């Protein structure tokens with residue numbers, strides 16, 4: 092009994108020691124200040140640009156997390172693990188953009204960083220860093236004029252579980268860490284059924300399916316959607332249908348967090364270009 096007790100105590104102390112180390116590491120990463128120079132943009136206010144922005148906030152996934160009205164929502168909450176919350180982006184009560192200027196939008200979208208330079212949690216900016224100037228302006232133009240929503244959502248909270256997962260590299264919390272903050276802003280992208288445009292469309296898939304589109308193996312991972320994955324063997328029509336309906340050719344459903352409501356809004360050109368690109372890699 093004595094020895095079992097001692098062994099338990101040792102295990103407990105080791106666990107506590109590890110947690111302290113993880114906690115200090117994550118706190119450091121969370122409070123790191125990034126010095127980014129947001130590109131200077133003039134945001135158009137014409138109705139064509141706003142209509143384009145309205146489509147983009149769906150096809151780039153913003154509305155999946157921030158809600159259709161952009162008023163924000165709790166994405167995940169579990170005792171012991173933590174809470175992930177997409178902020179209210181409107182100018183309503185509880186909204187962040189009341190005192191935003193264009194730089195603040197650019198900082199958040201392209202760099203994953205907030206006004207004080209510290210990283211946003213779980214905001215997938217690495218997939219938005221290479222949005223073209225035209226697209227980025229349209230997104231901001233739409234967000235700026237969207238109807239105010241009064242919704243006070245709680246703040247993100249990195250709990251014990253999330254701290255450990257993030258420290259082990261199992262959970263990516265700070266996309267600012269993987270962004271090249273000096274990367275140039277691409278101008279307009281030529282739309283067409285080409286691998287180049289497909290690659291552009293696929294940037295928002297890289298956070299989960301990884302830049303090589305080979306996914307992450309194992310339980311709870313993401314599938315390989317490159318030319319060597321199972322979906323490459325589907326017909327083009329089956330591939331489009333899956334991403335439009337959330338149902339695979341065999342009838343099984345695409346489970347969360349696969350954001351198929353986002354891909355369902357893709358234009359024909361975007362879908363076809365994406366297919367060409369994925370089959371080429």
Ligand code: HEC
Pocket residue numbers: 148151152153154155156157175176177178180187195196199200204205206210211212213214215219230234246247
């Ligand atoms: C995977 C979910 C997800 C997607 C997709 C997403 N966001 Fe976010 N976003 C978040 C979360 C979570 C936060 C809050 C981060 C925090 O509290 O640290 C956030 C925060 C923000 C902020 C607040 C910045 C600040 O300084 O307060 C802005 C602006 C923003 N997102 C814009 C966008 C836009 C525009 C898009 C689409 C181009 C988008 N987001 C897509 C999850 C997401």
Ligand code: HEC
Pocket residue numbers: 292293295296297298299300312313314315316320321322333339344345346347348349350354365
């Ligand atoms: C937030 C993470 C996330 C993002 C972003 C994402 N996916 Fe997925 N995707 C998943 C997950 C998880 C699955 C597996 C779902 C399941 O198990 O049913 C999946 C499944 C798929 C499948 C089915 C593959 C198969 O073999 O069954 C395709 C095709 C796919 N995704 C394409 C895309 C494309 C294209 C994009 C970008 C436009 C994208 N995904 C963005 C997480 C994501």
